[in-house]
Amino acid sequence: MDFSKVKLVVSDMDGTLLNPKGEVSARFFSQFEALKKHQVHFVAASGRQYQSILHKLDQIKDEISIIAENGGFMQHDNVSEVLLQLSKEDVQKCVEKLRTITGAYIVLCGKKAAYIETKDEVFIAKFSEYYKSYEVVDDITKVIDDEFLKIAVYHFESSETCILPVMKDMTHDLQVTISGKNWLDISHKESNKGYALSKLQNKLNVNSDETLVFGDYNNDLQMLGLGYFSYAMANAHPDVKKIARFETKSNADEGVETVLEKLILSKVG
Numbered sequence: 337m338d339f340s341k342v343k344l345v346v347s348d349m350d351g352t353l354l355n356p357k358g359e360v361s362a363r364f365f366s367q368f369e370a371l372k373k374h375q376v377h378f379v380a381a382s383g384r385q386y387q388s389i390l391h392k393l394d395q396i397k398d399e400i401s402i403i404a405e406n407g408g409f410m411q412h413d414n415v416s417e418v419l420l421q422l423s424k425e426d427v428q429k430c431v432e433k434l435r436t437i438t439g440a441y442i443v444l445c446g447k448k449a450a451y452i453e454t455k456d457e458v459f460i461a462k463f464s465e466y467y468k469s470y471e472v473v474d475d476i477t478k479v480i481d482d483e484f485l486k487i488a489v490y491h492f493e494s495s496e497t498c499i500l501p502v503m504k505d506m507t508h509d510l511q512v513t514i515s516g517k518n519w520l521d522i523s524h525k526e527s528n529k530g531y532a533l534s535k536l537q538n539k540l541n542v543n544s545d546e547t548l549v550f551g552d553y554n555n556d557l558q559m560l561g562l563g564y565f566s567y568a569m570a571n572a573h574p575d576v577k578k579i580a581r582f583e584t585k586s587n588a589d590e591g592v593e594t595v596l597e598k599l600i601l602s603k604v605g
Contacts, residue, residue, distance in 0.1 A: 337582075339565065339602035342376060343546040346403075346533060346559060347592055349382040349389065350466075350516065351552035352569055356588050358465060360392055367596045368396055374603040379403060379536065381529045383488070383515045383555050385450055386411065387468040405445055406513065406521050406555050407532035408485030412539060418447055419532055420524035422484045426510060430487050430503075430522050431477050437502050441490040443467065446482030459490065462518075486523035488515075495520040514573075515555040530558025537562065548599065550584070550592050551576055567595060 347353045353360060371378060379401045380389050386404035390397050401412040408420055422430075427444065434442050441459045444451040450470040452463065464470070466488075473479060491498040499520045503512050511523045537547065547563035549556075552572040560566040560579050568580035569591050577583065585591035 337565075337598060337602070339548065339599040340605075341546050342548050342565060342599055342602075344377050344379065344537065344540065344542045344563075345371065345548045345550075345596070345599070346379040346381050346563065347550040348529075348552055348556050349380060349384055349392065351571060351587050352550050352556075353380070353592050354392065354587060355590075358392075361590060361593060363590060363593045364596070365395065367593060367600060368399075370600045370603075371596070372399065374600070376599070376603070377401065377540065377542075379533070381407075381533065381556075381559055383466075383519065383521055385445065385467045385469065386416075386447075388466050391468050401536055403529055403532040403536070405485040406511075406515065406523055407527045407529045408445075408523055409447065410532045410536065412536060418483050418485065419535070420485075420527040422486065422510075422522075422524060424480075424484075427484055427487065428477050430506065430510070433502065433506070434487070434489055434499075437489075437491075437499060439491055439493065440499055442476065443470075443488040443490070444476040444479060444484060445486045445488055446479070446484050448482045450488075451476045451479050451482075459492075463490065486521050486527070489520045489522070490518050491520075492518060494518065513555045514553070516553055521555060528558045529556060530560075530562055533559045533562050548595070550595070551580070552587070567591075 381403035383406045450467040515521045545564045548565035549563035550567045552569040566580045568577045570586040
């Protein structure tokens with residue numbers, strides 16, 4: 337594989353760059369230094385909260401671009417911007433419907449913080465891995481002093497079977513995406529990682545032939561279409577494997593790092 341023209345590397349976080357323990361490898365941080373030497377820019381693109389991505393990539397946070405909340409928020413060159421947000425009416429309508437689902441935990445994701453109504457300690461332990469800045473409130477529909485990027489919904493059994501069927505009729509007006517085995521995200525109709533990535537490619541004057549993308553779940557589908565070098569992880573959802581041109585090892589086996597090693601060798605060679 338000839339990666340010599342690659343200028344932009346884009347990676348999802350959970351199930352992709354992060355190992356099953358939720359960690360970024362020391363090998364990746366070493367490779368990042370090599371990427372910089374060869375003028376390859378790195379982008380972390382995640383459904384996670386911006387503050388959570390910073391926490392995982394703290395040592396390189398000032399040298400990368402970040403796409404957070406599935407494309408609702410982007411930071412590049414120390415400039416942060418909300419790209420697309422939900423209206424108060426959309427929030428009200430979705431939350432009312434989601435409250436009818438037994439076992440669904442609703443997270444209202446704002447620019448400043450995430451907001452939850454539950455005090456369930458088991459859920460909060462799971463949730464706090466993805467959201468570092470959050471508040472427990474009595475009623476999330478009454479939160480007013482923030483910009484709302486998306487609604488994330490968690491179900492301990494399955495987001496695809498327990499949440500999606502109830503929310504399917506919302507897909508005409510909003511983006512409803514299965515973002516993990518237990519997570520479903522609801523956002524502005526045009527909001528996705530690909531929307532944000534296309535803006536970044538334009539800023540950097542980088543085309544698809546110069547872009548390498550890694551992903552594992554359905555919220556990665558649009559951004560995978562923006563890189564010729566599109567990689568599905570071995571642990572990826574079947575829909576992702578259909579879209580991606582190539583496949584790499586699982587996140588447990590450092591699939592991202594395996595490809596990056598080949599990229600660096602192509603640059604050296």
